[in-house]
């Protein structure tokens with residue numbers, strides 16, 4: 826049994842590569858336990874499209890392709906200007922109030938943090954503004 830045969834697909838939430846499994850009825854699905862994500866592909870058209878994505882993903886970098894669709898996961902360090910992926914491991918915590926403060930720049934010699942609020946799609950305070 827070769828590990829190269831393993832097919833995988835990234836979790837839509839945390840982007841971690843997940844093993845593609847087959848149901849008894851030959852429908853592919855992926856499960857991400859930490860996120861509680863279960864994604865089943867039940868329709869024939871979906872299964873075909875999914876199969877192509879998996880095939881490309883095992884050859885190419887599927888995360889890069891997803892990144893083109895999901896620009897919001899791409900962050901830019903305010904300190905050094907380096908762009909990087911928003912990944913859960915980079916979430917810095919403010920230990921004083923145990924709230925997540927932002928994504929830390931992965932550069933080892935940079936202390937830049939992208940505040941969560943700077944994600945363009947982040948839900949902002951929706952209280953009505955007076956004009």
Ligand SMILES: [Zn+2]
Nearest residue numbers: 836839857860
């Ligand atoms: Zn996940």
Ligand SMILES: [Zn+2]
Nearest residue numbers: 902905930935
């Ligand atoms: Zn940086």
